[in-house]
Amino acid sequence: xxxxxxxxxxxxxxxxxxxxxxxxxxxxxxxxxxxxxxxxxxxxxxxxxxxxxxxxxxxxxxxxxxxxxxxxxxxxxxxxxxxxxxxxxxxxxxxxxxxxxxxxxxxxxxxxxxxxxxxxxxxxxxxxxxxxxxxxxxxxxxxxxxxxxxxxxxxxxxxxxxxxxxxxxxxxxxxxxxxxxxxxxxxxxxxxxxxxxxxxxxxxxxxxxxxxxxxxxxxxxxxxxxxxxxxxxxx
Amino acid sequence: xxxxxxxxxxxxxxxxxxxxxxxxxxxxxxxxxxxxxxxxxxxxxxxxxxxxxxxxxxxxxxxxxxxxxxxxxxxxxxxxxxxxxxxxxxxxxxxxxxxxxxxxxxxxxxxxxxxxxx
Numbered sequence: 001x002x003x004x005x006x007x008x009x010x011x012x013x014x015x016x017x018x019x020x021x022x023x024x025x026x027x028x029x030x031x032x033x034x035x036x037x038x039x040x041x042x043x044x045x046x047x048x049x050x051x052x053x054x055x056x057x058x059x060x061x062x063x064x065x066x067x068x069x070x071x072x073x074x075x076x077x078x079x080x081x082x083x084x085x086x087x088x089x090x091x092x093x094x095x096x097x098x099x100x101x102x103x104x105x106x107x108x109x110x111x112x113x114x115x116x117x118x119x120x121x122x123x124x125x126x127x128x129x130x131x132x133x134x135x136x137x138x139x140x141x142x143x144x145x146x147x148x149x150x151x152x153x154x155x156x157x158x159x160x161x162x163x164x165x166x167x168x169x170x171x172x173x174x175x176x177x178x179x180x181x182x183x184x185x186x187x188x189x190x191x192x193x194x195x196x197x198x199x200x201x202x203x204x205x206x207x208x209x210x211x212x213x214x215x216x217x218x219x220x221x222x223x224x225x226x227x228x229x230x231x232x233x234x235x
Numbered sequence: 236x237x238x239x240x241x242x243x244x245x246x247x248x249x250x251x252x253x254x255x256x257x258x259x260x261x262x263x264x265x266x267x268x269x270x271x272x273x274x275x276x277x278x279x280x281x282x283x284x285x286x287x288x289x290x291x292x293x294x295x296x297x298x299x300x301x302x303x304x305x306x307x308x309x310x311x312x313x314x315x316x317x318x319x320x321x322x323x324x325x326x327x328x329x330x331x332x333x334x335x336x337x338x339x340x341x342x343x344x345x346x347x348x349x350x351x352x353x
Contacts (some may be wrong), residue, residue: 048337068341071333082334086341183330232255234323 011043017094018114018169021083021215022065023076027101028054028076030214034103035063041111044093046086047101048079056101077187081180088175094118096175100166100216103219109167109207116205117169123200124174126160126192127167131206143212147225152189156196157233161205164188167207185224193232236295238305243310253316258324266317273310 020038024031024047031047038045039093045065051073057214061067070079080098087093095111095117105127113125129135130145139147145164152163166189170178178196182190195202256262279304280287295301315326 007247066341068337070337074330074333078330078334085334085338087340181327183326200242 005171011039012041012111012159015111015114016041016043017092017095018097018118019046019079019090019095020043020085020097020099020110021087022047022060022099023050023083024048024052024056024067024101025050025073025076025079026052026054026056026058028052028056028059029055030103031101032059032063032170034059034099034101035060035065037107038099038110039064041107042097042114044090045205046083048083048086050074050079075183075187076185077180077190078183080187080191081178084170084175084178084180085206087089088172094172096170096172098166098168098170103212104210105167106208106210109205113169113205113207117171121201122203124202125167125169126162126196126202126204127207128160128162128204129207129209130161131163131204132208133206134206135211137209146167147226148189151225151229152192155189156190156193156194158202160192162204163192165207165209170195171200174198182231184227186232187226189228189232238294238296240295240303242305242309247313249309249313249316253320256320269310269313273306274279276306 018080020042022031022034022045027034035045035047047057047059047060047065047067049067049069057069066086068082070075070082083098084096087096097114099105099110109127113127114178115121117125129137146160149160149163152160154156166188174195177200178191178194180187180190231232280299285300287302289299291299291301291302294302296305
Protein backbone atom coordinates (compact mmCIF):
# COMPACT_ATOMS: atom_id res chain seq x y z
CA UNK A 1 0.00 0.00 0.00
CA UNK A 2 1.32 3.45 -0.88
CA UNK A 3 1.75 5.91 1.97
CA UNK A 4 -1.13 8.34 1.94
CA UNK A 5 0.53 11.47 3.28
CA UNK A 6 2.68 13.19 0.66
CA UNK A 7 5.19 14.21 3.33
CA UNK A 8 5.84 10.61 4.46
CA UNK A 9 9.03 9.07 3.13
CA UNK A 10 8.61 5.58 1.65
CA UNK A 11 9.31 2.65 3.99
CA UNK A 12 12.81 1.27 3.67
CA UNK A 13 13.02 -1.70 1.34
CA UNK A 14 15.69 -3.52 3.35
CA UNK A 15 13.23 -3.69 6.26
CA UNK A 16 10.46 -5.20 4.15
CA UNK A 17 10.88 -8.67 5.60
CA UNK A 18 10.45 -7.28 9.13
CA UNK A 19 6.98 -7.19 10.63
CA UNK A 20 6.01 -4.88 13.46
CA UNK A 21 3.51 -6.46 15.87
CA UNK A 22 1.59 -4.12 18.16
CA UNK A 23 -0.80 -5.45 20.81
CA UNK A 24 -3.60 -2.92 20.90
CA UNK A 25 -6.11 -2.31 23.65
CA UNK A 26 -7.94 1.00 24.02
CA UNK A 27 -5.20 3.30 22.76
CA UNK A 28 -7.33 5.53 20.53
CA UNK A 29 -5.54 8.64 21.80
CA UNK A 30 -2.17 7.63 20.45
CA UNK A 31 -2.35 4.65 18.10
CA UNK A 32 -2.79 6.55 14.82
CA UNK A 33 0.36 8.57 15.46
CA UNK A 34 2.34 5.50 16.50
CA UNK A 35 1.36 3.54 13.37
CA UNK A 36 1.89 6.51 11.09
CA UNK A 37 5.35 7.02 12.52
CA UNK A 38 6.33 3.36 12.10
CA UNK A 39 5.04 3.29 8.51
CA UNK A 40 7.73 5.81 7.53
CA UNK A 41 10.33 3.06 8.06
CA UNK A 42 8.54 -0.29 8.02
CA UNK A 43 6.13 -1.46 5.36
CA UNK A 44 4.56 -4.19 7.46
CA UNK A 45 2.68 -3.22 10.59
CA UNK A 46 0.12 -5.48 12.19
CA UNK A 47 -1.96 -4.36 15.15
CA UNK A 48 -3.72 -7.02 17.19
CA UNK A 49 -6.77 -5.32 18.60
CA UNK A 50 -7.55 -7.11 21.83
CA UNK A 51 -11.23 -6.28 22.07
CA UNK A 52 -10.86 -2.52 22.42
CA UNK A 53 -14.06 -0.69 23.26
CA UNK A 54 -12.87 2.52 21.63
CA UNK A 55 -11.95 3.42 18.05
CA UNK A 56 -8.44 1.98 18.24
CA UNK A 57 -8.92 -0.64 15.51
CA UNK A 58 -10.38 1.75 12.94
CA UNK A 59 -7.72 4.35 13.66
CA UNK A 60 -4.92 1.80 13.29
CA UNK A 61 -6.35 0.57 10.00
CA UNK A 62 -6.74 4.10 8.65
CA UNK A 63 -3.14 4.82 9.59
CA UNK A 64 -2.09 1.93 7.39
CA UNK A 65 -1.76 -1.07 9.70
CA UNK A 66 -3.18 -4.50 9.12
CA UNK A 67 -5.58 -5.00 12.01
CA UNK A 68 -6.42 -8.38 13.51
CA UNK A 69 -9.32 -8.30 15.93
CA UNK A 70 -9.84 -10.57 18.90
CA UNK A 71 -13.55 -11.14 19.45
CA UNK A 72 -13.03 -10.31 23.15
CA UNK A 73 -10.35 -9.06 25.49
CA UNK A 74 -7.83 -11.82 26.19
CA UNK A 75 -4.73 -10.00 27.37
CA UNK A 76 -1.51 -8.65 25.94
CA UNK A 77 0.24 -12.02 25.85
CA UNK A 78 -2.58 -13.53 23.83
CA UNK A 79 -2.51 -10.59 21.44
CA UNK A 80 1.23 -10.99 20.87
CA UNK A 81 0.86 -14.68 20.14
CA UNK A 82 -1.91 -14.00 17.64
CA UNK A 83 0.38 -11.49 15.94
CA UNK A 84 3.21 -14.04 15.89
CA UNK A 85 0.96 -16.68 14.31
CA UNK A 86 -0.08 -14.18 11.66
CA UNK A 87 3.49 -13.17 10.82
CA UNK A 88 4.59 -16.80 10.58
CA UNK A 89 1.80 -17.33 8.04
CA UNK A 90 3.47 -14.72 5.81
CA UNK A 91 6.16 -16.58 3.87
CA UNK A 92 8.25 -13.45 3.21
CA UNK A 93 8.57 -12.51 6.87
CA UNK A 94 12.00 -13.05 8.45
CA UNK A 95 11.71 -11.06 11.68
CA UNK A 96 9.16 -9.66 14.03
CA UNK A 97 9.52 -6.54 16.16
CA UNK A 98 7.19 -6.24 19.14
CA UNK A 99 6.26 -2.65 19.81
CA UNK A 100 3.95 -1.11 22.42
CA UNK A 101 0.90 0.79 21.27
CA UNK A 102 1.15 3.54 23.87
CA UNK A 103 3.97 5.44 22.21
CA UNK A 104 6.61 4.73 24.84
CA UNK A 105 9.09 3.20 22.38
CA UNK A 106 11.26 5.10 19.93
CA UNK A 107 11.08 4.18 16.28
CA UNK A 108 14.81 4.81 15.94
CA UNK A 109 15.54 2.07 18.48
CA UNK A 110 13.32 -0.39 16.60
CA UNK A 111 15.08 0.36 13.32
CA UNK A 112 18.50 -0.09 14.90
CA UNK A 113 17.48 -3.39 16.45
CA UNK A 114 15.95 -4.68 13.20
CA UNK A 115 19.07 -3.74 11.25
CA UNK A 116 21.22 -5.44 13.84
CA UNK A 117 19.15 -8.64 13.64
CA UNK A 118 19.29 -8.62 9.83
CA UNK A 119 22.99 -7.90 9.42
CA UNK A 120 24.50 -9.73 12.41
CA UNK A 121 22.11 -12.67 12.24
CA UNK A 122 21.18 -12.54 15.89
CA UNK A 123 18.00 -14.49 16.64
CA UNK A 124 16.69 -12.48 19.56
CA UNK A 125 17.33 -8.87 20.54
CA UNK A 126 15.83 -7.57 23.77
CA UNK A 127 15.42 -3.86 24.28
CA UNK A 128 16.77 -2.59 27.58
CA UNK A 129 16.20 0.82 29.12
CA UNK A 130 18.98 0.31 31.63
CA UNK A 131 21.95 0.12 29.27
CA UNK A 132 22.31 3.87 28.91
CA UNK A 133 21.17 6.98 30.74
CA UNK A 134 18.45 8.12 28.36
CA UNK A 135 15.49 6.63 30.23
CA UNK A 136 14.48 8.16 33.55
CA UNK A 137 12.16 5.76 35.36
CA UNK A 138 11.04 6.71 38.83
CA UNK A 139 12.44 4.87 41.84
CA UNK A 140 9.36 2.69 42.24
CA UNK A 141 9.39 1.69 38.56
CA UNK A 142 13.10 0.96 38.76
CA UNK A 143 12.54 -1.37 41.71
CA UNK A 144 9.67 -3.21 39.99
CA UNK A 145 11.74 -3.75 36.85
CA UNK A 146 14.83 -4.81 38.74
CA UNK A 147 12.83 -7.36 40.72
CA UNK A 148 11.42 -8.68 37.44
CA UNK A 149 14.88 -8.90 35.90
CA UNK A 150 16.20 -10.71 38.95
CA UNK A 151 13.31 -13.18 38.85
CA UNK A 152 13.98 -13.80 35.17
CA UNK A 153 17.62 -14.41 35.90
CA UNK A 154 16.78 -16.92 38.63
CA UNK A 155 14.31 -18.77 36.41
CA UNK A 156 16.14 -18.72 33.08
CA UNK A 157 19.78 -18.01 33.83
CA UNK A 158 19.64 -15.19 31.29
CA UNK A 159 21.45 -12.08 32.49
CA UNK A 160 18.98 -9.51 31.27
CA UNK A 161 19.11 -5.99 32.66
CA UNK A 162 15.50 -5.23 31.72
CA UNK A 163 13.11 -8.14 31.60
CA UNK A 164 9.88 -6.32 30.87
CA UNK A 165 10.63 -4.21 27.87
CA UNK A 166 8.01 -4.40 25.12
CA UNK A 167 10.52 -3.71 22.36
CA UNK A 168 12.13 -6.89 21.04
CA UNK A 169 13.20 -8.45 17.77
CA UNK A 170 12.63 -12.14 17.11
CA UNK A 171 13.76 -14.05 14.05
CA UNK A 172 11.45 -16.46 12.32
CA UNK A 173 13.40 -19.29 13.92
CA UNK A 174 12.85 -17.75 17.35
CA UNK A 175 9.13 -17.40 16.67
CA UNK A 176 9.03 -21.15 16.18
CA UNK A 177 10.29 -21.59 19.75
CA UNK A 178 7.71 -19.32 21.34
CA UNK A 179 4.22 -20.37 22.35
CA UNK A 180 2.77 -17.84 24.79
CA UNK A 181 0.17 -19.32 27.09
CA UNK A 182 0.17 -16.51 29.62
CA UNK A 183 -2.55 -14.27 28.29
CA UNK A 184 -1.92 -11.50 30.77
CA UNK A 185 1.19 -9.48 31.58
CA UNK A 186 3.25 -12.52 32.58
CA UNK A 187 4.05 -13.18 28.93
CA UNK A 188 7.11 -10.93 29.16
CA UNK A 189 8.77 -13.40 31.50
CA UNK A 190 7.34 -16.36 29.64
CA UNK A 191 8.83 -15.26 26.32
CA UNK A 192 12.29 -14.93 27.85
CA UNK A 193 11.84 -18.29 29.53
CA UNK A 194 11.02 -20.07 26.27
CA UNK A 195 13.70 -18.32 24.27
CA UNK A 196 16.32 -19.04 26.91
CA UNK A 197 15.49 -22.73 26.62
CA UNK A 198 15.93 -22.59 22.84
CA UNK A 199 19.58 -21.50 23.25
CA UNK A 200 19.33 -19.20 20.23
CA UNK A 201 21.77 -16.30 19.95
CA UNK A 202 20.60 -13.18 21.75
CA UNK A 203 21.71 -9.79 22.97
CA UNK A 204 20.35 -6.69 24.60
CA UNK A 205 20.20 -3.36 22.88
CA UNK A 206 19.90 0.00 24.61
CA UNK A 207 16.53 1.66 24.05
CA UNK A 208 14.84 4.69 25.46
CA UNK A 209 11.45 4.39 27.08
CA UNK A 210 9.47 7.60 26.99
CA UNK A 211 7.43 8.05 30.13
CA UNK A 212 4.64 10.27 28.98
CA UNK A 213 1.72 11.09 31.25
CA UNK A 214 -0.26 8.77 29.01
CA UNK A 215 2.01 5.73 29.30
CA UNK A 216 2.50 6.25 33.05
CA UNK A 217 -1.17 5.56 33.64
CA UNK A 218 -0.68 2.06 32.30
CA UNK A 219 2.37 0.96 34.25
CA UNK A 220 2.62 -2.16 36.38
CA UNK A 221 2.61 -2.24 40.16
CA UNK A 222 5.06 -3.94 42.46
CA UNK A 223 2.36 -6.28 43.75
CA UNK A 224 1.74 -7.44 40.21
CA UNK A 225 5.18 -9.04 40.16
CA UNK A 226 3.75 -11.52 42.67
CA UNK A 227 1.04 -12.36 40.13
CA UNK A 228 3.68 -12.87 37.49
CA UNK A 229 5.70 -15.15 39.75
CA UNK A 230 2.66 -17.30 40.52
CA UNK A 231 1.61 -17.41 36.87
CA UNK A 232 5.01 -18.76 35.95
CA UNK A 233 4.98 -21.46 38.61
CA UNK A 234 1.37 -22.59 38.31
CA UNK A 235 0.62 -23.48 34.73
CA UNK B 236 -0.08 -38.52 65.93
CA UNK B 237 -1.50 -40.35 62.96
CA UNK B 238 -3.97 -37.56 62.18
CA UNK B 239 -1.14 -35.07 61.77
CA UNK B 240 0.56 -37.26 59.19
CA UNK B 241 -2.70 -37.69 57.31
CA UNK B 242 -3.35 -33.94 57.31
CA UNK B 243 0.18 -33.06 56.21
CA UNK B 244 -0.09 -35.65 53.46
CA UNK B 245 -3.42 -34.22 52.33
CA UNK B 246 -2.09 -30.65 52.12
CA UNK B 247 1.01 -31.77 50.24
CA UNK B 248 -1.25 -33.60 47.82
CA UNK B 249 -3.38 -30.50 47.22
CA UNK B 250 -0.23 -28.43 46.69
CA UNK B 251 1.10 -30.96 44.24
CA UNK B 252 -2.21 -30.97 42.43
CA UNK B 253 -2.06 -27.18 42.14
CA UNK B 254 1.36 -27.29 40.51
CA UNK B 255 1.43 -30.45 38.49
CA UNK B 256 -1.97 -31.84 37.68
CA UNK B 257 -2.61 -32.47 34.02
CA UNK B 258 -5.97 -33.30 32.57
CA UNK B 259 -6.24 -37.04 32.14
CA UNK B 260 -8.85 -39.73 32.55
CA UNK B 261 -6.92 -41.16 35.54
CA UNK B 262 -7.19 -37.81 37.31
CA UNK B 263 -10.87 -37.71 36.57
CA UNK B 264 -11.34 -41.24 37.93
CA UNK B 265 -9.55 -40.29 41.16
CA UNK B 266 -11.69 -37.18 41.58
CA UNK B 267 -14.87 -39.16 41.07
CA UNK B 268 -13.73 -41.83 43.50
CA UNK B 269 -13.14 -39.11 46.10
CA UNK B 270 -16.62 -37.75 45.61
CA UNK B 271 -18.21 -41.19 45.97
CA UNK B 272 -16.16 -41.85 49.12
CA UNK B 273 -17.14 -38.48 50.55
CA UNK B 274 -20.79 -39.24 49.89
CA UNK B 275 -20.60 -42.63 51.57
CA UNK B 276 -18.59 -41.19 54.46
CA UNK B 277 -21.11 -38.39 54.95
CA UNK B 278 -24.00 -40.83 54.86
CA UNK B 279 -22.38 -43.10 57.44
CA UNK B 280 -21.50 -40.14 59.68
CA UNK B 281 -25.12 -39.02 59.54
CA UNK B 282 -26.51 -42.49 60.32
CA UNK B 283 -23.96 -43.49 62.97
CA UNK B 284 -22.59 -40.27 64.49
CA UNK B 285 -21.13 -42.13 67.49
CA UNK B 286 -18.70 -43.99 65.21
CA UNK B 287 -17.09 -40.71 64.11
CA UNK B 288 -15.86 -40.44 67.70
CA UNK B 289 -14.42 -43.95 67.50
CA UNK B 290 -12.69 -43.20 64.21
CA UNK B 291 -11.41 -39.91 65.62
CA UNK B 292 -9.96 -41.82 68.58
CA UNK B 293 -8.21 -44.25 66.23
CA UNK B 294 -6.36 -41.54 64.29
CA UNK B 295 -5.67 -39.46 67.39
CA UNK B 296 -8.18 -36.60 67.06
CA UNK B 297 -10.20 -35.77 70.15
CA UNK B 298 -13.75 -35.74 68.86
CA UNK B 299 -15.62 -36.90 65.79
CA UNK B 300 -16.69 -33.31 65.10
CA UNK B 301 -13.04 -32.25 64.85
CA UNK B 302 -12.37 -35.07 62.42
CA UNK B 303 -15.25 -33.92 60.21
CA UNK B 304 -14.00 -30.34 60.33
CA UNK B 305 -10.55 -31.42 59.13
CA UNK B 306 -12.12 -33.43 56.33
CA UNK B 307 -14.22 -30.43 55.26
CA UNK B 308 -11.17 -28.13 55.20
CA UNK B 309 -9.14 -30.54 53.06
CA UNK B 310 -11.99 -31.22 50.65
CA UNK B 311 -12.82 -27.52 50.39
CA UNK B 312 -9.25 -26.60 49.59
CA UNK B 313 -8.95 -29.37 47.05
CA UNK B 314 -12.14 -28.22 45.39
CA UNK B 315 -10.91 -24.63 45.14
CA UNK B 316 -7.62 -25.75 43.60
CA UNK B 317 -9.40 -28.06 41.20
CA UNK B 318 -11.70 -25.29 40.05
CA UNK B 319 -8.74 -22.94 39.62
CA UNK B 320 -6.97 -25.42 37.35
CA UNK B 321 -10.14 -26.05 35.45
CA UNK B 322 -10.53 -22.33 34.89
CA UNK B 323 -6.97 -22.08 33.57
CA UNK B 324 -7.70 -24.83 31.12
CA UNK B 325 -10.96 -23.21 30.08
CA UNK B 326 -9.16 -19.91 29.47
CA UNK B 327 -6.69 -21.67 27.22
CA UNK B 328 -9.47 -23.22 25.19
CA UNK B 329 -11.18 -19.84 24.88
CA UNK B 330 -7.96 -18.23 23.75
CA UNK B 331 -7.25 -20.86 21.12
CA UNK B 332 -10.76 -20.50 19.80
CA UNK B 333 -10.67 -16.71 19.72
CA UNK B 334 -7.26 -16.77 18.03
CA UNK B 335 -8.42 -19.20 15.35
CA UNK B 336 -11.40 -16.94 14.68
CA UNK B 337 -9.18 -13.87 14.48
CA UNK B 338 -6.73 -15.45 12.06
CA UNK B 339 -9.51 -16.85 9.89
CA UNK B 340 -11.10 -13.42 9.72
CA UNK B 341 -7.74 -11.93 8.71
CA UNK B 342 -7.34 -14.48 5.92
CA UNK B 343 -10.84 -13.76 4.72
CA UNK B 344 -10.24 -9.98 4.74
CA UNK B 345 -7.03 -10.51 2.82
CA UNK B 346 -8.66 -12.74 0.22
CA UNK B 347 -11.51 -10.26 -0.26
CA UNK B 348 -9.04 -7.38 -0.49
CA UNK B 349 -7.01 -9.22 -3.12
CA UNK B 350 -10.15 -9.94 -5.10
CA UNK B 351 -11.25 -6.30 -4.98
CA UNK B 352 -7.87 -5.16 -6.20
CA UNK B 353 -7.82 -7.63 -9.08
